[in-house]
Amino acid sequence: MAWHPIAVSETPVEPAGWVNLPDIAERLSVPVTRVRQMLRDHHLLAVRRDGVLYVPAELVAGPTVLKHLPGVLTVLFDAGYNDEEAMRWLYTADDTLPGCPAAALNGPRATEVKRRAQALGF
Template identity: 60%
Template sequence: MGRCGIVFGVSAIPAAPDVLAPDVEMTPLPDVAERLGLVVTRVHQLIRDGHLLAMRRDGILVVPAAFLTETAVVKGLGGTITLLRDNGYNEDEILTWLFTPDDSLPGTPIEALRGDRGREVKRRAQAMGF
């Protein structure tokens, strides 16, 4: 086990515990790479650099499908992850927060990022540290 509760496997790609509901759609890393038009090692680097969060589900390293558009990482996701990390949140706490419904948004923070409410999500992420 690495810092912040991250589980490091043989590949040393940071993977959070599976803290999301079983019905949250996941995308295996090779499929993420194909969707983004990247080699899989570049996806590994996006995870290491904190632009994406991965977790292990049923032994497979996956990324929540909601983190991706048809051809890119959702705009503002990397910045939101960074803000939350800077405020002391670990990967499983960040995943949980992104997928927890908030009636005042409305919806979940990841749904708001996928829509036109990224600024509000970042404002809330920044305020969570105070």
């Protein structure tokens, strides 16, 4: 596991809700196998809780994944993050964004979130 510094003052926030893979597949109107492929391709992020994979509800906006999410995830994984670390980064409170990076991905600050993720690799 790669080591990534997180300042003591940074506070993780909980996603608005968790959605299992069959429900994500239904939202996206795709088979569950396609959702699993999206996870492997880092177009979507899920973590295991009590043996079940869950996706944060706000990462899926209506019938699509948030536009900038796959790019941000690619940058985070290229920087050596694993699923849990990427989830922690996306859901760490940031006073300069509206809430946390995950929340900012669905608004005008999405490009700033991607820029910050890119800076992690250097």
